[in-house]
Amino acid sequence: MRVQTLFHKILPGKMAERLFFLLMCATVSHAVSAAEITRENAATELDIYYLSGDITDGDGKRFRALLDRTRVPGRPGLLILDSNGGSVMEAYELAQMIISGHLGTFVPGKAACYSACFVLLAAGQPRGALATSKIGVHRIAIHDAENTSSKGFSVDMNEVYRALDVPPKIRLAMLETPSRDMYLLTPSDIREFSSIPDNVLDELAEVRIPEQKVSARTFDSLGALLTSYGELIKSADDGRVVSEIAETYIPEALKLVGPELSDGRKEYLLTGIREFTAQANLVKGILASAAVSDTYSDNKTSRELLESLFLEILTLNPRDGTLLRHLADTGFQFDRDRDIQNLAFADRYNELRELCRAGFCSEEQVKEQERAWIRRSEAFNKIMEGRSDREFFNRFMINNQISFINTLKFTVASRIRDRTYITKFDFSSYTALMNSIIDVYNRMARSELTRRDIDQYNAVMGAYILPYIENALTDEGNDYSEITDLSLTGGAYDLAYREFYVSSNRLFFGESYPREATEYVKLEGKIIRAANLMMLLLKKDVAYTRYPPAFHKCADSVCRKEDDRRIFEGLMSYYQSLDSLCQKGKCHRKQFQRQKNSYTLYSKIYDSFISRHSYVHREHLTASYLSWQLGRMQRDHDQYSK
Numbered sequence: 001m002r003v004q005t006l007f008h009k010i011l012p013g014k015m016a017e018r019l020f021f022l023l024m025c026a027t028v029s030h031a032v033s034a035a036e037i038t039r040e041n042a043a044t045e046l047d048i049y050y051l052s053g054d055i056t057d058g059d060g061k062r063f064r065a066l067l068d069r070t071r072v073p074g075r076p077g078l079l080i081l082d083s084n085g086g087s088v089m090e091a092y093e094l095a096q097m098i099i100s101g102h103l104g105t106f107v108p109g110k111a112a113c114y115s116a117c118f119v120l121l122a123a124g125q126p127r128g129a130l131a132t133s134k135i136g137v138h139r140i141a142i143h144d145a146e147n148t149s150s151k152g153f154s155v156d157m158n159e160v161y162r163a164l165d166v167p168p169k170i171r172l173a174m175l176e177t178p179s180r181d182m183y184l185l186t187p188s189d190i191r192e193f194s195s196i197p198d199n200v201l202d203e204l205a206e207v208r209i210p211e212q213k214v215s216a217r218t219f220d221s222l223g224a225l226l227t228s229y230g231e232l233i234k235s236a237d238d239g240r241v242v243s244e245i246a247e248t249y250i251p252e253a254l255k256l257v258g259p260e261l262s263d264g265r266k267e268y269l270l271t272g273i274r275e276f277t278a279q280a281n282l283v284k285g286i287l288a289s290a291a292v293s294d295t296y297s298d299n300k301t302s303r304e305l306l307e308s309l310f311l312e313i314l315t316l317n318p319r320d321g322t323l324l325r326h327l328a329d330t331g332f333q334f335d336r337d338r339d340i341q342n343l344a345f346a347d348r349y350n351e352l353r354e355l356c357r358a359g360f361c362s363e364e365q366v367k368e369q370e371r372a373w374i375r376r377s378e379a380f381n382k383i384m385e386g387r388s389d390r391e392f393f394n395r396f397m398i399n400n401q402i403s404f405i406n407t408l409k410f411t412v413a414s415r416i417r418d419r420t421y422i423t424k425f426d427f428s429s430y431t432a433l434m435n436s437i438i439d440v441y442n443r444m445a446r447s448e449l450t451r452r453d454i455d456q457y458n459a460v461m462g463a464y465i466l467p468y469i470e471n472a473l474t475d476e477g478n479d480y481s482e483i484t485d486l487s488l489t490g491g492a493y494d495l496a497y498r499e500f501y502v503s504s505n506r507l508f509f510g511e512s513y514p515r516e517a518t519e520y521v522k523l524e525g526k527i528i529r530a531a532n533l534m535m536l537l538l539k540k541d542v543a544y545t546r547y548p549p550a551f552h553k554c555a556d557s558v559c560r561k562e563d564d565r566r567i568f569e570g571l572m573s574y575y576q577s578l579d580s581l582c583q584k585g586k587c588h589r590k591q592f593q594r595q596k597n598s599y600t601l602y603s604k605i606y607d608s609f610i611s612r613h614s615y616v617h618r619e620h621l622t623a624s625y626l627s628w629q630l631g632r633m634q635r636d637h638d639q640y641s642k
Contacts, residue, residue, distance in 0.1 A: 016448030039047050047077035052209045053237050055116050060093035065460065071101060077515070079105045079124060082209040084296050085115025087142055088153070092160075095123035106196065107133040108207050111140070112295045113181060117592060119157075124166045128196030131187035134294060136354075137170060141179035167192050181417065208506035219252050222317055238299035245306040249293040254315040260317055261383065268382040269316070274311050275376035282369040283408060289362035290355075290412040297411045306406045308400035316383050331481045333605060334488040335395050339594065340601055343492035345398050348405045350495065351462035352412065354522075358459035361412050368460065373401055402488070406467075414461035421456045422464060429474070430537045441527045445522065454519045461526040471534045476537065482609055486533065495523035497632065503588035504640060528628045532606070535621055567626040574633035578640070587640045598631055 047070065070079070073313045077096070085091075098105065099122060105124025112134040113121050121127055121135070129135055139146060139154040154175060159173050170193060173183040185193065192199070219225040229249055235241050254269075263271065283301055285294070335341040342443045349370050356363035359491055377397055384390040416422050424440070426432035439455055443449055450459070466487070501521050505513035575596060583591035610621045 016218055016231065020117075022336060023605040025511065028507065030343060047071055047075055049077070049079060050209060051079065051120070052082040052111075053239065055083060055090050055094070055120075057087060057090060059090050060089075060097070063094055063591060064097060067097060077101075077103050079103060080207055080209055081105060081107050081113045081117055082111035082122055082295075083113060083117040083120075084294075085117050088116045088119070088157075090215075091116035091119040095119045098123040099125075104128075104196070106204060106207070108209065109133055109205065110210055112136075112460035113295070116297075119160075122166050124321070126195040126197075128192050128194035128201055130201065131190060133190065135185040135462055136182040137174040137183050137185070138177040139175065139179045143502075146179050157185075215414050220254065222256050222314055225249065225252055225256065226314065238303045239294070242299055242302045242306060244490075245303075245310050250306065250310050250313065253310055256315050257313055265316075265383045267598060268379045272312075272376045272379035272383075273309075275372050275379060276305070279312070279369055279376060280305055282365050282372060285365045286361055286369060286408065287411065289365060290415055292411055297414075299405075301408055304404040306544070308397075308404055309399065310379060312397055315396065316380070331466075332399070332488070333485045334492065334601070335399060337597075337601065338391075339396070340489060340492045340598060341398055343495045343594075344488035345402055345405075347495040348402055348409065351459075352409045353489075354413050354462050355409065355416075355459045358455045360415055360459065377401075383520075409463050410467060413459075413467075416460055416464050419456070420459050425460070425465065429641070430534060433465075434531065434534045434538065437530050441524070441531075444523060444527075451516060451519065454523050456525065460525050461530060466526065466530055466533070469530060471539065472537055473533065475597070478536075478613070479502070481607075482612075485605050486602075487607060489598070490532075491575060491603065491604050492527045493595065493598040494522070494529065495600045496591070496598035497525060498522055498594040499638070500588060500591040503591045504582075504586075504636070507585070507588065520542060532621075532625050535624055536610070536615075540617055567623060567630055571626055571630045571633060573631065578633060578637055580609070581637070581640050587636070603629070 049066070063106055097103075103124060105121045105127045106181070107121060107129040109130040109132040110576050113129070113132070114278065115138060118135065118137050121129070140157060141151050142150045146370070150408045158175055167189070168187055170185065177183040192635070196204070198331075219228065222588075229245075232241060232244055232249070236465040251575055258266065258269075282299070283305065285300065287297060324452050334344055349366070352361070352366050366380075381390070381394065383391050387393075425436040444454070444457075470487050474480055492560050498518060500517055505517070542597055578587065578592060579589070581587050607622060608626055615621055
């Protein structure tokens with residue numbers, strides 16, 4: 001909406017009664033051009049500006065320059081905010097300009113003002129928002145972490161808010177809410193905080209932040225389009241990237257690829273896009289069921305989905321196999337084996353469904369979303385029939401979806417922090433977290449966990465603890481693709497083992513097999529995988545050699561000492577015996593081979609990782625995952641041999 005139109009539609013009459021201003025400052029990352037800061041040039045009785053996007057370094061300087069050029073002393077102005085926050089120092093500088101310029105602030109009904117943005121909102125005189133506006137506060141963090149200095153800044157900010165007449169309840173909520181969380185103002189909080197008269201708020205109800213401008217560029221080749229896209233995705237402004245991909249890059253990709261496709265393949269492409277739309281709508285439903293309604297999460301998941309669709313459309317070009325191979329060559333080992341990749345994919349969806357079963361989201365919508373993706377994948381595969389690079393495409397598309405499901409899972413899992421189960425894990429050090437994981441395992445081994453406990457811990461382990469450990473390993477300087485391989489092959493093995501366990505039990509018990517035991521097996525796999533990864537983080541800790549404890553029971557002749565060769569030979573003997581039992585129909589032979597292949601790849605990647613990084617206690621690590629598997633194989637052998 002043009003500002004002049006907005007003047008006549010929203011702010012008729014005596015402009016002197018509306019003491020507001022509006023700043024348009026769509027900040028992006030350093031890799032993209034600087035934020036556009038503009039002002040409407042039409043002759044009006046009101047100075048209007050816009051601010052949207054993250055508050056970053058240099059915004060204060062740019063805004064001051066804009067005010068020096070355009071602000072008319074004594075004339076009212078209007079600021080409409082839509083920001084997830086950003087730099088507190090820049091926000092404080094902007095707030096000083098708001099105060100000295102006698103300017104007001106406002107957040108529209110569908111806009112957000114979180115974290116540092118609240119400093120700007122509080123500085124406005126008058127200031128206000130609608131009951132449907134999303135406004136949030138929390139403590140200050142420095143470099144995404146809280147420490148003594150940041151807590152001191154939070155106390156200082158409380159005094160600033162006191163001087164700006166921010167109600168005590170909101171100031172207290174700011175001090176009590178950790179930086180990783182957010183206190184959302186209630187409608188009553190907003191009413192108490194606002195100083196804009198009700199009749200003016202009614203007139204402002206239809207005000208919207210203007211849509212982000214998109215490039216509307218055209219490209220003469222897929223290579224040029226991909227090069228430009230590579231620059232675009234360096235932006236941290238998810239809202240801008242979503243707009244650009246949806247309005248420029250996907251239409252351009254379709255325009256360049258479309259003429260190369262037959263009419264039949266164009267129909268399959270339309271089917272795939274329809275399923276993509278269904279998938280996107282279901283994702284919004286999943287987020288709503290998980291009470292995730294902030295703009296940041298919506299933009300983040302939309303960005304992942306649109307990026308995958310754009311890249312998948314590019315791969316349909318039949319003349320550019322080089323481009324396809326470039327996109328599909330991720331460097332991961334897990335996806336070289338299609339069965340392992342499919343297991344890893346299914347395991348990620350299982351972890352999302354486990355969150356739902358633990359009460360965090362709608363499981364049925366997750367299932368529908370997965371079905372929509374499968375239909376989309378099948379439609380795209382029809383276009384690729386007969387092409388030698390079809391396998392590359394399939395691998396690439398599944399990897400895209402795994403990345404997206406991780407993002408969706410992490411977004412839903414953010415609500416775990418509010419539950420008591422996460423507080424039972426001590427994150428003060430790697431050793432403390434390891435002890436917490438071991439404590440849960442011991443409680444499970446002593447049958448002290450209820451079915452509800454196991455559901456909750458499966459959700460917490462798969463969606464929070466394991467990703468935390470994987471991120472910590474990356475932060476320690478390990479290669480991202482190596483950590484991803486460890487994570488996904490470990491998940492693939494867990495799922496393959498559960499399938500073997502369930503299918504073999506069905507041979508004995510039919511559909512009345514003990515399902516509770518399956519949940520136990522799922523949690524056991526997550527716990528020991530987490531413990532194995534924690535061992536990699538504990539390599540410099542004096543407590544290193546204490547781990548792992550006895551996660552299993554096995555014969556003294558095999559496990560009486562930490563001897564890789566002895567344990568390995570014991571493991572192979574159980575594999576041979578189980579294979580013989582499965583051939584005789586006492587367990588599921590096909591699933592047994594599947595879990596054996598999955599475990600072999602996982603152990604190979606794990607062993608390669610610790611060898612490449614020259615771990616001092618390499619034997620201890622090797623004994624860890626060998627002993628874990630040995631315990632499982634012995635338990636199954638004892639059960640099925642009876």
